Amino acid sequence: MIGIIQRVLLDLLEETGGEPLKFAVMDRAGVPHDRDFRIDQNYPDDECLKLIQGAVDETGLSEDAINVLYAKAFLKEARNLFPQFFMMAKSSEQFLLRQATIHGVIASGLKKPEERQVVKDKFSARSIEPGFVEVTYRSPNKLCGLFRALAHEVAGIYGECLTVHCADCMKRGDDACRFELRWEKTAPDGILSSE
Amino acid sequence: MNDSERITDLQQVIMSIADQLCETVDNNFDIHISVDTDDIHGQKLSLLINFLLENVRRHNRDMVQLNAVLEEKVRERTEQLDMVISGSTDGVWIWDAMQDSISFSENWYRMAGEKAHAEAQKPEYWMNRVHPKDVCRLKSAIRALMEGSKTQLHAEYRLRQESGGYRWMLCRGVCQRNDMGFPKLLAGTQTDITHLRSVDPQSGLPNEHYLKERIEDLLEARSTFYVILVAVRQLNAITESLDQQATEKLHLEISQRLLDEAHFSRLLARLPGNTYAFLCQVQPGENPHDLL
CATH class of the missing domain: 1.10.260 (434 Repressor (Amino-terminal Domain))
Incomplete structure:
Protein backbone atom coordinates (compact mmCIF):
# COMPACT_ATOMS: atom_id res chain seq x y z
CA MET A 1 0.00 0.00 0.00
CA SER A 62 -15.01 0.96 16.39
CA GLU A 63 -13.64 0.33 12.91
CA ASP A 64 -16.34 2.59 11.46
CA ALA A 65 -15.39 5.41 13.84
CA ILE A 66 -11.72 5.02 12.95
CA ASN A 67 -12.69 5.10 9.27
CA VAL A 68 -14.57 8.38 9.68
CA LEU A 69 -11.73 10.01 11.60
CA TYR A 70 -9.23 8.68 9.13
CA ALA A 71 -11.27 9.91 6.15
CA LYS A 72 -11.33 13.43 7.57
CA ALA A 73 -7.58 13.40 8.19
CA PHE A 74 -6.81 11.87 4.79
CA LEU A 75 -8.84 14.45 2.90
CA LYS A 76 -7.26 17.25 4.90
CA GLU A 77 -3.82 16.00 3.90
CA ALA A 78 -4.96 15.40 0.31
CA ARG A 79 -6.28 18.96 0.03
CA ASN A 80 -2.96 20.28 1.33
CA LEU A 81 -0.95 18.15 -1.04
CA PHE A 82 -3.15 18.24 -4.12
CA PRO A 83 -5.44 21.26 -3.84
CA GLN A 84 -5.74 21.42 -7.61
CA PHE A 85 -7.61 18.12 -7.77
CA PHE A 86 -10.29 19.63 -5.57
CA MET A 87 -10.37 22.89 -7.52
CA MET A 88 -10.77 21.00 -10.79
CA ALA A 89 -13.95 19.29 -9.60
CA LYS A 90 -16.99 21.53 -9.29
CA SER A 91 -18.88 18.94 -7.28
CA SER A 92 -18.24 15.81 -5.23
CA GLU A 93 -19.77 13.85 -8.09
CA GLN A 94 -17.07 15.17 -10.43
CA PHE A 95 -14.40 14.51 -7.83
CA LEU A 96 -15.48 10.94 -7.10
CA LEU A 97 -15.74 10.20 -10.82
CA ARG A 98 -12.12 11.29 -11.10
CA GLN A 99 -11.06 9.56 -7.90
CA ALA A 100 -10.02 6.34 -9.66
CA THR A 101 -7.72 8.34 -11.92
CA ILE A 102 -6.30 10.28 -8.96
CA HIS A 103 -5.67 6.96 -7.30
CA GLY A 104 -3.76 6.06 -10.46
CA VAL A 105 -1.70 9.26 -10.12
CA ILE A 106 -0.59 8.16 -6.69
CA ALA A 107 0.22 4.71 -8.08
CA SER A 108 2.50 6.31 -10.69
CA GLY A 109 5.04 6.90 -7.95
CA LEU A 110 5.67 3.18 -7.69
CA LYS A 111 8.71 1.95 -9.55
CA LYS A 112 7.57 -1.57 -10.48
CA PRO A 113 4.96 -1.69 -13.28
CA GLU A 114 3.21 -4.70 -11.69
CA GLU A 115 2.86 -2.81 -8.41
CA ARG A 116 1.45 0.19 -10.28
CA GLN A 117 -1.06 -2.01 -12.06
CA VAL A 118 -2.27 -3.62 -8.82
CA VAL A 119 -2.97 -0.21 -7.29
CA LYS A 120 -4.62 1.10 -10.48
CA ASP A 121 -6.92 -1.90 -10.77
CA LYS A 122 -8.39 -1.29 -7.34
CA PHE A 123 -10.85 1.40 -8.37
CA SER A 124 -13.02 2.19 -11.34
CA ALA A 125 -15.85 4.69 -11.55
CA ARG A 126 -18.49 5.38 -14.17
CA SER A 127 -21.38 7.76 -14.43
CA ILE A 128 -24.70 5.97 -14.82
CA GLU A 129 -26.66 9.22 -15.10
CA PRO A 130 -26.32 12.71 -13.58
CA GLY A 131 -26.38 12.28 -9.83
CA PHE A 132 -25.64 8.55 -9.99
CA VAL A 133 -22.12 7.13 -10.06
CA GLU A 134 -21.08 3.52 -9.75
CA VAL A 135 -17.72 2.77 -8.15
CA THR A 136 -16.12 -0.65 -8.16
CA TYR A 137 -13.44 -1.47 -5.61
CA ARG A 138 -11.42 -4.65 -5.81
CA SER A 139 -8.69 -5.35 -3.25
CA PRO A 140 -7.79 -8.22 -0.95
CA ASN A 141 -7.46 -5.59 1.80
CA LYS A 142 -11.25 -5.17 1.77
CA LEU A 143 -11.10 -1.57 3.00
CA CYS A 144 -14.53 -0.82 1.58
CA GLY A 145 -15.63 0.79 4.85
CA LEU A 146 -12.84 3.30 4.39
CA PHE A 147 -14.01 4.17 0.88
CA ARG A 148 -17.56 4.70 2.12
CA ALA A 149 -16.29 7.11 4.81
CA LEU A 150 -14.09 8.92 2.27
CA ALA A 151 -16.98 9.32 -0.18
CA HIS A 152 -19.18 10.88 2.50
CA GLU A 153 -16.36 13.22 3.57
CA VAL A 154 -15.78 14.34 -0.03
CA ALA A 155 -19.49 15.16 -0.35
CA GLY A 156 -19.22 17.08 2.91
CA ILE A 157 -16.33 19.18 1.55
CA TYR A 158 -18.58 20.28 -1.31
CA GLY A 159 -21.56 20.80 1.00
CA GLU A 160 -23.49 18.01 -0.68
CA CYS A 161 -25.59 15.14 0.56
CA LEU A 162 -24.62 11.72 -0.69
CA THR A 163 -26.08 8.28 -0.13
CA VAL A 164 -23.83 5.27 -0.61
CA HIS A 165 -25.35 1.89 -1.23
CA CYS A 166 -23.04 -1.10 -1.23
CA ALA A 167 -24.72 -3.26 -3.89
CA ASP A 168 -21.97 -5.88 -3.86
CA CYS A 169 -19.42 -6.43 -1.12
CA MET A 170 -16.32 -8.58 -0.93
CA LYS A 171 -17.02 -9.08 2.76
CA ARG A 172 -20.30 -10.75 1.72
CA GLY A 173 -18.45 -12.99 -0.70
CA ASP A 174 -18.69 -10.94 -3.88
CA ASP A 175 -15.72 -10.61 -6.24
CA ALA A 176 -15.65 -6.87 -5.78
CA CYS A 177 -17.39 -4.13 -3.90
CA ARG A 178 -19.85 -2.15 -6.01
CA PHE A 179 -20.99 1.16 -4.59
CA GLU A 180 -23.96 3.09 -5.89
CA LEU A 181 -23.41 6.76 -5.15
CA ARG A 182 -26.44 9.04 -5.43
CA TRP A 183 -26.63 12.77 -4.87
CA GLU A 184 -29.85 14.23 -3.64
CA LYS A 185 -29.17 17.88 -4.33
CA THR A 186 -26.55 19.93 -6.07
CA ALA A 187 -24.06 21.98 -4.13
CA PRO A 188 -23.89 25.73 -4.26
CA ASP A 189 -21.26 26.80 -6.79
CA GLY A 190 -17.82 27.82 -5.64
CA ILE A 191 -18.01 26.38 -2.16
CA LEU A 192 -14.35 25.46 -2.32
CA SER A 193 -13.15 28.70 -3.79
CA SER A 194 -14.70 30.63 -0.92
CA GLU A 195 -12.49 28.85 1.60
CA MET B 1 16.30 21.08 8.75
CA ASN B 2 16.42 24.88 8.57
CA ASP B 3 15.01 26.92 5.67
CA SER B 4 18.38 27.20 3.93
CA GLU B 5 18.97 23.45 4.10
CA ARG B 6 15.41 22.85 2.90
CA ILE B 7 15.90 25.09 -0.13
CA THR B 8 19.18 23.34 -0.96
CA ASP B 9 17.44 19.96 -0.61
CA LEU B 10 14.62 21.07 -2.93
CA GLN B 11 17.14 22.45 -5.45
CA GLN B 12 18.85 19.07 -5.49
CA VAL B 13 15.49 17.38 -5.98
CA ILE B 14 14.70 19.62 -8.95
CA MET B 15 18.17 19.11 -10.47
CA SER B 16 17.90 15.37 -10.00
CA ILE B 17 14.48 15.26 -11.66
CA ALA B 18 15.70 17.47 -14.52
CA ASP B 19 18.75 15.24 -15.07
CA GLN B 20 16.59 12.13 -15.16
CA LEU B 21 14.17 13.77 -17.59
CA CYS B 22 17.05 14.37 -20.03
CA GLU B 23 16.59 10.72 -21.04
CA THR B 24 13.39 11.71 -22.81
CA VAL B 25 15.39 13.67 -25.38
CA ASP B 26 15.79 10.36 -27.27
CA ASN B 27 12.07 9.64 -26.95
CA ASN B 28 12.83 7.28 -24.13
CA PHE B 29 9.86 7.64 -21.81
CA ASP B 30 10.37 4.26 -20.21
CA ILE B 31 12.00 5.77 -17.17
CA HIS B 32 11.00 6.14 -13.57
CA ILE B 33 11.83 9.34 -11.74
CA SER B 34 13.04 8.73 -8.22
CA VAL B 35 14.12 11.35 -5.70
CA ASP B 36 16.07 10.93 -2.51
CA THR B 37 14.30 13.38 -0.26
CA ASP B 38 12.13 13.36 2.83
CA ASP B 39 10.37 16.48 1.58
CA ILE B 40 6.82 15.51 0.73
CA HIS B 41 6.58 18.20 -1.97
CA GLY B 42 9.62 16.76 -3.69
CA GLN B 43 7.97 13.34 -3.54
CA LYS B 44 4.75 14.84 -4.90
CA LEU B 45 6.57 16.41 -7.83
CA SER B 46 8.27 13.14 -8.77
CA LEU B 47 4.97 11.31 -8.40
CA LEU B 48 3.16 13.64 -10.80
CA ILE B 49 6.01 13.49 -13.30
CA ASN B 50 5.87 9.70 -13.16
CA PHE B 51 2.13 9.92 -13.80
CA LEU B 52 2.82 12.13 -16.80
CA LEU B 53 5.48 9.75 -18.11
CA GLU B 54 3.17 6.81 -17.67
CA ASN B 55 0.49 8.58 -19.68
CA VAL B 56 3.02 9.27 -22.43
CA ARG B 57 3.98 5.58 -22.44
CA ARG B 58 0.33 4.55 -22.52
CA HIS B 59 -0.43 6.92 -25.42
CA ASN B 60 2.64 5.65 -27.26
CA ARG B 61 1.49 2.06 -26.74
CA ASP B 62 -2.01 3.00 -27.94
CA MET B 63 -0.53 4.67 -31.00
CA VAL B 64 1.60 1.61 -31.81
CA GLN B 65 -1.44 -0.64 -31.42
CA LEU B 66 -3.62 1.66 -33.50
CA ASN B 67 -0.92 1.85 -36.13
CA ALA B 68 -0.69 -1.94 -36.25
CA VAL B 69 -4.47 -2.22 -36.64
CA LEU B 70 -4.48 0.39 -39.41
CA GLU B 71 -1.55 -1.24 -41.19
CA GLU B 72 -3.34 -4.57 -41.06
CA LYS B 73 -6.47 -2.97 -42.49
CA VAL B 74 -4.47 -1.30 -45.26
CA ARG B 75 -2.75 -4.61 -46.02
CA GLU B 76 -6.10 -6.41 -46.20
CA ARG B 77 -7.65 -3.74 -48.42
CA THR B 78 -4.57 -3.68 -50.64
CA GLU B 79 -4.71 -7.44 -51.01
CA GLN B 80 -8.39 -7.27 -51.91
CA LEU B 81 -7.80 -4.44 -54.35
CA ASP B 82 -4.83 -6.25 -55.91
CA MET B 83 -7.01 -9.32 -56.29
CA VAL B 84 -9.74 -7.31 -58.02
CA ILE B 85 -7.24 -5.57 -60.28
CA SER B 86 -5.35 -8.74 -61.18
CA GLY B 87 -8.66 -10.51 -61.87
CA SER B 88 -9.67 -7.79 -64.28
CA THR B 89 -8.11 -6.79 -67.57
CA ASP B 90 -8.57 -3.11 -66.71
CA GLY B 91 -5.65 -0.77 -66.34
CA VAL B 92 -5.35 1.45 -63.28
CA TRP B 93 -4.02 5.00 -63.17
CA ILE B 94 -3.28 7.23 -60.17
CA TRP B 95 -2.64 10.90 -60.83
CA ASP B 96 -0.83 12.81 -58.06
CA ALA B 97 -2.19 16.29 -58.67
CA MET B 98 0.38 17.97 -56.42
CA GLN B 99 3.33 16.34 -58.21
CA ASP B 100 1.49 16.32 -61.56
CA SER B 101 2.64 12.78 -62.17
CA ILE B 102 0.74 9.63 -63.02
CA SER B 103 1.42 6.05 -62.01
CA PHE B 104 0.05 3.39 -64.35
CA SER B 105 -0.52 -0.27 -63.59
CA GLU B 106 1.09 -3.07 -65.59
CA ASN B 107 -2.24 -3.70 -67.30
CA TRP B 108 -2.46 -0.09 -68.40
CA TYR B 109 0.94 -0.35 -70.12
CA ARG B 110 -0.06 -3.71 -71.59
CA MET B 111 -3.17 -2.07 -73.09
CA ALA B 112 -0.87 0.40 -74.83
CA GLY B 113 1.33 -2.48 -75.94
CA GLU B 114 4.24 -1.16 -73.94
CA LYS B 115 6.58 -2.45 -71.27
CA ALA B 116 5.66 -1.40 -67.75
CA HIS B 117 7.61 1.45 -66.14
CA ALA B 118 8.16 1.56 -62.40
CA GLU B 119 8.50 5.33 -62.32
CA ALA B 120 5.59 7.75 -62.58
CA GLN B 121 4.95 9.56 -65.87
CA LYS B 122 3.99 13.09 -66.76
CA PRO B 123 0.40 13.63 -67.98
CA GLU B 124 1.77 14.26 -71.52
CA TYR B 125 2.86 10.61 -71.65
CA TRP B 126 -0.82 9.66 -71.59
CA MET B 127 -2.20 12.50 -73.70
CA ASN B 128 0.39 11.98 -76.45
CA ARG B 129 -0.93 8.44 -76.88
CA VAL B 130 -4.52 9.51 -77.28
CA HIS B 131 -5.91 9.93 -80.81
CA PRO B 132 -5.68 13.60 -81.84
CA LYS B 133 -9.42 13.70 -82.44
CA ASP B 134 -10.20 12.41 -78.93
CA VAL B 135 -7.59 14.19 -76.82
CA CYS B 136 -9.61 17.40 -76.37
CA ARG B 137 -12.62 15.44 -75.16
CA LEU B 138 -10.50 13.53 -72.65
CA LYS B 139 -8.78 16.68 -71.39
CA SER B 140 -12.14 18.45 -70.98
CA ALA B 141 -13.50 15.53 -68.99
CA ILE B 142 -10.44 15.52 -66.72
CA ARG B 143 -10.67 19.29 -66.29
CA ALA B 144 -14.36 19.01 -65.33
CA LEU B 145 -13.45 16.42 -62.72
CA MET B 146 -10.65 18.57 -61.32
CA GLU B 147 -12.78 21.71 -61.25
CA GLY B 148 -15.57 19.83 -59.55
CA SER B 149 -18.28 20.36 -62.15
CA LYS B 150 -18.31 16.56 -62.51
CA THR B 151 -17.85 14.12 -59.66
CA GLN B 152 -16.90 11.21 -61.90
CA LEU B 153 -14.76 10.90 -64.99
CA HIS B 154 -16.24 8.99 -67.89
CA ALA B 155 -14.50 9.36 -71.24
CA GLU B 156 -14.01 7.22 -74.32
CA TYR B 157 -10.98 7.67 -76.52
CA ARG B 158 -8.63 5.85 -78.78
CA LEU B 159 -5.25 4.90 -77.34
CA ARG B 160 -2.36 4.48 -79.71
CA GLN B 161 -0.64 1.13 -79.61
CA GLU B 162 3.09 0.76 -79.68
CA SER B 163 2.57 -1.19 -82.93
CA GLY B 164 0.88 1.85 -84.47
CA GLY B 165 -2.87 1.16 -84.39
CA TYR B 166 -5.47 2.45 -82.00
CA ARG B 167 -7.77 0.74 -79.56
CA TRP B 168 -10.86 2.23 -77.97
CA MET B 169 -10.69 2.79 -74.23
CA LEU B 170 -13.22 3.73 -71.59
CA CYS B 171 -11.68 5.76 -68.80
CA ARG B 172 -13.42 6.14 -65.44
CA GLY B 173 -12.15 7.94 -62.36
CA VAL B 174 -12.77 10.08 -59.30
CA CYS B 175 -10.99 12.98 -57.62
CA GLN B 176 -9.86 13.30 -54.00
CA ARG B 177 -9.50 16.83 -52.64
CA ASN B 178 -7.48 18.40 -49.83
CA ASP B 179 -8.91 20.48 -46.97
CA MET B 180 -8.84 23.56 -49.20
CA GLY B 181 -10.91 21.79 -51.81
CA PHE B 182 -8.07 21.53 -54.31
CA PRO B 183 -7.54 18.26 -56.20
CA LYS B 184 -5.08 16.02 -54.38
CA LEU B 185 -5.41 12.74 -56.17
CA LEU B 186 -7.21 11.46 -59.25
CA ALA B 187 -7.54 7.75 -59.76
CA GLY B 188 -9.43 5.41 -61.98
CA THR B 189 -9.46 2.58 -64.45
CA GLN B 190 -9.09 2.15 -68.17
CA THR B 191 -11.10 -0.53 -69.98
CA ASP B 192 -10.50 -1.73 -73.52
CA ILE B 193 -13.86 -1.34 -75.27
CA THR B 194 -12.59 -1.86 -78.80
CA HIS B 195 -14.55 -5.05 -79.25
CA LEU B 196 -17.75 -3.60 -77.82
CA ARG B 197 -17.45 -0.46 -79.88
CA SER B 198 -16.16 -1.80 -83.21
CA VAL B 199 -17.54 -5.30 -83.63
CA ASP B 200 -21.00 -6.39 -84.72
CA PRO B 201 -22.00 -8.93 -82.05
CA GLN B 202 -24.15 -11.05 -84.38
CA SER B 203 -21.64 -11.63 -87.16
CA GLY B 204 -18.35 -10.87 -85.41
CA LEU B 205 -17.49 -8.52 -88.28
CA PRO B 206 -16.39 -4.90 -87.84
CA ASN B 207 -19.40 -2.61 -87.48
CA GLU B 208 -20.34 0.73 -89.01
CA HIS B 209 -18.37 2.72 -86.38
CA TYR B 210 -15.21 0.93 -87.27
CA LEU B 211 -15.84 1.36 -90.98
CA LYS B 212 -16.47 5.07 -90.48
CA GLU B 213 -13.19 5.52 -88.60
CA ARG B 214 -11.23 3.71 -91.30
CA ILE B 215 -12.85 5.87 -93.99
CA GLU B 216 -11.98 8.98 -91.99
CA ASP B 217 -8.38 7.79 -91.68
CA LEU B 218 -8.14 7.24 -95.44
CA LEU B 219 -9.72 10.59 -96.22
CA GLU B 220 -7.32 12.32 -93.90
CA ALA B 221 -4.40 10.52 -95.53
CA ARG B 222 -5.83 11.58 -98.93
CA SER B 223 -5.75 7.92 -99.97
CA THR B 224 -7.78 6.47 -102.79
CA PHE B 225 -10.25 3.79 -101.78
CA TYR B 226 -13.51 2.25 -102.72
CA VAL B 227 -16.50 0.95 -100.80
CA ILE B 228 -18.81 -1.76 -102.08
CA LEU B 229 -22.15 -2.06 -100.32
CA VAL B 230 -23.89 -5.41 -100.46
CA ALA B 231 -27.52 -5.36 -99.35
CA VAL B 232 -29.13 -8.69 -98.63
CA ARG B 233 -32.74 -8.14 -99.51
CA GLN B 234 -35.69 -9.79 -97.86
CA LEU B 235 -33.44 -11.30 -95.21
CA ASN B 236 -35.93 -10.29 -92.54
CA ALA B 237 -38.70 -12.14 -94.33
CA ILE B 238 -36.55 -15.29 -94.19
CA THR B 239 -35.43 -14.93 -90.59
CA GLU B 240 -39.02 -14.37 -89.43
CA SER B 241 -39.70 -18.05 -90.04
CA LEU B 242 -36.47 -19.17 -88.29
CA ASP B 243 -35.62 -19.60 -84.65
CA GLN B 244 -32.73 -17.70 -83.10
CA GLN B 245 -30.17 -20.46 -83.58
CA ALA B 246 -31.02 -20.84 -87.24
CA THR B 247 -30.98 -17.05 -87.73
CA GLU B 248 -27.50 -16.80 -86.22
CA LYS B 249 -26.31 -19.64 -88.43
CA LEU B 250 -27.70 -17.87 -91.50
CA HIS B 251 -25.94 -14.60 -90.62
CA LEU B 252 -22.67 -16.44 -90.06
CA GLU B 253 -23.04 -18.23 -93.39
CA ILE B 254 -23.59 -14.93 -95.23
CA SER B 255 -20.60 -13.35 -93.46
CA GLN B 256 -18.42 -16.34 -94.25
CA ARG B 257 -19.35 -16.32 -97.95
CA LEU B 258 -18.59 -12.61 -98.21
CA LEU B 259 -15.31 -13.07 -96.34
CA ASP B 260 -14.32 -15.81 -98.77
CA GLU B 261 -14.70 -13.27 -101.52
CA ALA B 262 -12.76 -10.55 -99.66
CA HIS B 263 -9.07 -10.11 -100.30
CA PHE B 264 -6.94 -9.88 -97.13
CA SER B 265 -6.36 -6.20 -97.86
CA ARG B 266 -10.06 -5.49 -97.93
CA LEU B 267 -12.17 -4.80 -94.91
CA LEU B 268 -15.60 -6.37 -94.61
CA ALA B 269 -18.00 -4.66 -92.23
CA ARG B 270 -21.60 -5.27 -91.31
CA LEU B 271 -23.90 -2.27 -91.37
CA PRO B 272 -27.46 -1.89 -90.11
CA GLY B 273 -30.28 -2.98 -92.40
CA ASN B 274 -28.69 -6.27 -93.47
CA THR B 275 -26.05 -4.47 -95.45
CA TYR B 276 -22.39 -5.37 -95.74
CA ALA B 277 -19.55 -3.17 -96.91
CA PHE B 278 -16.18 -3.89 -98.45
CA LEU B 279 -13.54 -1.20 -97.97
CA CYS B 280 -10.36 -1.35 -99.97
CA GLN B 281 -7.53 1.07 -100.36
CA VAL B 282 -6.25 1.50 -103.91
CA GLN B 283 -2.49 1.20 -103.99
CA PRO B 284 -0.39 3.33 -106.36
CA GLY B 285 -0.50 1.80 -109.83
CA GLU B 286 -3.68 -0.15 -109.17
CA ASN B 287 -6.82 0.49 -111.16
CA PRO B 288 -9.95 0.54 -109.03
CA HIS B 289 -12.02 -0.77 -111.89
CA ASP B 290 -9.75 -3.78 -112.23
CA LEU B 291 -10.05 -4.46 -108.57
CA LEU B 292 -13.81 -4.31 -108.77
Missing part, protein backbone atom coordinates in the same frame (compact mmCIF):
# COMPACT_ATOMS: atom_id res chain seq x y z
CA ILE A 2 1.27 3.45 -0.88
CA GLY A 3 2.91 5.24 2.05
CA ILE A 4 0.49 8.17 2.16
CA ILE A 5 -2.13 5.92 3.79
CA GLN A 6 0.10 4.88 6.69
CA ARG A 7 1.59 8.36 6.95
CA VAL A 8 -1.83 9.97 7.44
CA LEU A 9 -2.84 7.33 10.00
CA LEU A 10 0.30 7.81 12.07
CA ASP A 11 0.01 11.61 11.92
CA LEU A 12 -3.62 11.33 13.06
CA LEU A 13 -2.65 9.07 15.94
CA GLU A 14 0.12 11.44 17.00
CA GLU A 15 -2.18 14.44 16.75
CA THR A 16 -4.86 12.68 18.78
CA GLY A 17 -2.91 10.75 21.40
CA GLY A 18 0.63 11.99 21.01
CA GLU A 19 3.71 9.88 20.34
CA PRO A 20 2.83 7.23 22.95
CA LEU A 21 -0.35 6.29 21.02
CA LYS A 22 1.48 6.36 17.69
CA PHE A 23 4.34 4.21 18.95
CA ALA A 24 1.97 1.78 20.65
CA VAL A 25 0.13 1.23 17.38
CA MET A 26 3.43 0.91 15.51
CA ASP A 27 4.56 -1.66 18.07
CA ARG A 28 1.38 -3.65 17.57
CA ALA A 29 2.01 -3.68 13.82
CA GLY A 30 5.74 -4.41 14.21
CA VAL A 31 6.72 -1.20 12.49
CA PRO A 32 9.94 0.48 13.69
CA HIS A 33 9.45 3.88 15.29
CA ASP A 34 11.79 5.64 12.89
CA ARG A 35 9.92 4.44 9.79
CA ASP A 36 9.20 7.38 7.46
CA PHE A 37 6.40 6.47 5.12
CA ARG A 38 6.89 8.09 1.70
CA ILE A 39 4.04 8.94 -0.62
CA ASP A 40 5.92 7.60 -3.63
CA GLN A 41 6.70 4.15 -2.25
CA ASN A 42 4.83 0.95 -1.74
CA TYR A 43 4.75 -0.85 1.63
CA PRO A 44 3.41 -4.27 2.58
CA ASP A 45 -0.38 -4.40 2.70
CA ASP A 46 -0.50 -6.56 5.82
CA GLU A 47 1.63 -4.00 7.66
CA CYS A 48 -0.93 -1.31 6.90
CA LEU A 49 -3.82 -3.53 7.91
CA LYS A 50 -2.03 -4.25 11.19
CA LEU A 51 -1.61 -0.51 11.77
CA ILE A 52 -5.35 0.07 11.25
CA GLN A 53 -6.25 -2.85 13.50
CA GLY A 54 -3.72 -1.56 16.03
CA ALA A 55 -5.45 1.83 15.99
CA VAL A 56 -8.81 0.15 16.66
CA ASP A 57 -7.36 -1.89 19.48
CA GLU A 58 -5.37 0.95 21.10
CA THR A 59 -8.13 3.60 20.91
CA GLY A 60 -11.04 1.30 21.70
CA LEU A 61 -13.00 2.95 18.89
